[in-house]
Amino acid sequence: MTEKSQSPAGAPKSVKQQRAARREEKVAQFRRDQARRERNRRFGIWGGIGGGIVAVAAIVALVVVTSLPPAPVVITGLQTFSNDATHVTGTVDYPQDPPAGGAHHAAWLNCGIYTEPVPNENAVHALEHGAVWVTYDPALPESEVEALRAAVPSTYAVVSPYPGLGAPVVVSAWDAQVSLDGVEDPRLAQFIQAYWKSADAPEPGAACTGGVDGAGRIA
Amino acid sequence: MSEEAPAARRSRWPVAVLALLGIVIALAGMFWFGRASVVGSVPVSTSADAGFLRDMQTHHEQAVEMAMLMRERTDDADLRAIAYDIATAQSQQSGIMYGWLQQWGLDQYGVPMLWMQGGDGHPGHATPADGGGATMPGMATREQLAELEAADGARAERLFLELMIAHHRGGIEMAEAAERLATQPIVRDFAAKTIAVQTAEIDAMERMLAER
Numbered sequence: 001m002t003e004k005s006q007s008p009a010g011a012p013k014s015v016k017q018q019r020a021a022r023r024e025e026k027v028a029q030f031r032r033d034q035a036r037r038e039r040n041r042r043f044g045i046w047g048g049i050g051g052g053i054v055a056v057a058a059i060v061a062l063v064v065v066t067s068l069p070p071a072p073v074v075i076t077g078l079q080t081f082s083n084d085a086t087h088v089t090g091t092v093d094y095p096q097d098p099p100a101g102g103a104h105h106a107a108w109l110n111c112g113i114y115t116e117p118v119p120n121e122n123a124v125h126a127l128e129h130g131a132v133w134v135t136y137d138p139a140l141p142e143s144e145v146e147a148l149r150a151a152v153p154s155t156y157a158v159v160s161p162y163p164g165l166g167a168p169v170v171v172s173a174w175d176a177q178v179s180l181d182g183v184e185d186p187r188l189a190q191f192i193q194a195y196w197k198s199a200d201a202p203e204p205g206a207a208c209t210g211g212v213d214g215a216g217r218i219a
Numbered sequence: 220m221s222e223e224a225p226a227a228r229r230s231r232w233p234v235a236v237l238a239l240l241g242i243v244i245a246l247a248g249m250f251w252f253g254r255a256s257v258v259g260s261v262p263v264s265t266s267a268d269a270g271f272l273r274d275m276q277t278h279h280e281q282a283v284e285m286a287m288l289m290r291e292r293t294d295d296a297d298l299r300a301i302a303y304d305i306a307t308a309q310s311q312q313s314g315i316m317y318g319w320l321q322q323w324g325l326d327q328y329g330v331p332m333l334w335m336q337g338g339d340g341h342p343g344h345a346t347p348a349d350g351g352g353a354t355m356p357g358m359a360t361r362e363q364l365a366e367l368e369a370a371d372g373a374r375a376e377r378l379f380l381e382l383m384i385a386h387h388r389g390g391i392e393m394a395e396a397a398e399r400l401a402t403q404p405i406v407r408d409f410a411a412k413t414i415a416v417q418t419a420e421i422d423a424m425e426r427m428l429a430e431r
Contacts, residue, residue: 044232048239055240059247130327153328155277197317197327204327205276205317209284219361 075190081175085128085202092121098135098162099124100172111208113149114160116216125211126158127174130197130204135162136169140183144168148183149219156197156208174201260402261323267400269325270334271393271410272316277331278355278390279309279316282383285359285367289379292371297427298379301420305383308416315409331355335396357389373431380428387417387424 013021083101092103099120108125109118123133134152136145138161148169149159162170167179171188173195178187197204262268286306290299320327332355359367359382367378390413397410 040232044235044239047232047236048243051236051240052243055244056247059244059251063251154331155280193326193328199321199327205313207280207283209280210287 073190073194075178075187075194077187078176078178078191081177083175088121092124094120094124096172096177098133098165098170098172098177099127100177101127101174104128108206108208108211109158110211110213110217111156111158112213112217113152113219114158114214114216115218116160116214117162118158118160118214122212122214123158123160126208127172128202129156129206129208130201131156131158131173131208132192132196133158133160133172134169134188135160135165135172136183137161137165137167138163140168144183148188151183151188153192153196154219157192160214173198176200262325262401262403262406264325264329265333266402267334267397268403268406269320269323270329270332271397271401271406272320273327273329274331274334274355275390275393275397275413276313276316276327278358278386278393279313281358281364282306282309282386282390283313285364285379285382285386288364288367289375292367292375292379295376298376301423301427302379305420312409312413319405334400335393355389356392357386359386377428377431380424380431384421384424384428387421391417 079096079100081096081100083095084103085101086103087106088103089105092099094102096102102124103121104124105119105121106125107122108129109122111126111131127133132152134148134157136148136159140148140161145161152159168182169180169185169188171178171180171191173191176191176195176198178191180187283306286302286309290302290306293299293302317327363378363382367375367382370378394410394413394417398407398414401407401410
């Protein structure tokens with residue numbers, strides 16, 4: 001912008017005037033470009049911000065969805081109770097059969113596999129320590145009993161026959177129980193997953209060894 | 220120049236937007252992977268962390284059982300002391316491991332020893348067909364425990380020391396795997412301490428065994 005002279009009005013365009021016109025045209029072009037740059041800059045900024053927000057929202061949604069705990073498996077026919085945990089010395093008349101918690105003896109039953117029925121009052125103490133108790137109808141064929149024994153964890157589980165059982169298999173934990181249709185019933189695994197060493201037991205993780213053995217313990 | 224410049228400018232802003240988007244996504248991604256893999260995150264149920272915490276509880280529980288059996292079967296002050304030490308320390312550690320799983324919302328049950336079969340070329344000891352009796356390194360058999368239960372005096376002491384040295388070696392093997400495979404610093408630190416303590420106890424028990 002260093003114009004030194006002005007051309008008279010109406011006169012034919014001198015070289016200087018032509019230069020001035022070109023200069024003006026250049027200035028106008030520069031302003032148009034500047035306006036477009038400004039427009040593009042705004043597009044860029046707002047596009048970037050918008051895109052960024054969408055990306056962050058997508059990541060947040062992904063994190064939230066993947067960190068949600070899986071929906072708990074619903075165990076069909078599950079019964080839950082609310083038993084107390086007092087120590088007694090005699091026999092106990094339990095509200096559930098087989099018992100799923102309640103008063104019990106000072107000595108707990110050692111977890112393991114039994115071929116004979118085990119004393120309820122000791123078994124309930126094992127449930128208090130977080131054990132799962134798998135009881136089966138003594139009429140069950142030996143092959144099915146073997147399958148049942150193989151499907152149960154090696155610790156914190158008691159497997160024993162239970163005369164008079166109202167189902168082929170009943171699996172119990174402290175304050176929870178489900179009757180099974182047989183040894184292949186998928187609810188056995190579901191129950192073990194949910195209740196083995198369950199935090200719902202009064203003393204989960206307390207020993208299931210060093211107590212008393214029932215008759216016929218084989219493992 | 221005046222012909223080319225606008226075209227060059229036109230092609231510049233989408234690049235800027237893409238670059239910005241890329242940076243945002245990269246930062247968010249780093250944040251997410253960092254969060255998912257290290258501090259403040261919750262390990263998943265199939266992680267080595269969860270598997271170790273479950274299986275080491277089972278492993279510790281048998282050490283407690285053996286130590287309590289020993290304490291009831293000897294008057295030897297050194298053996299009674301190390302048995303008391305192992306029983307109480309490992310009970311406490313089992314409680315810690317139980318508590319972490321509980322705090323992370325993970326089930327206490329998981330198929331044993333699958334986590335040690337993880338892709339580091341280290342063979343695990345699990346037999347997955349077995350619903351839960353997969354053997355862990357160093358675990359005493361039911362028969363060995365029955366033998367210890369039936370023994371007393373010097374014979375019980377020697378048997379206990381042999382079984383517990385093997386048990387500790389197996390425990391160290393599991394803890395070394397956890398040090399390699401676990402993602403939680405608190406779990407790796409726990410495994411490192413377990414290795415240090417059980418290594419020292421093996422030395423002590425080997426001396427006691429040599430004296431008998």
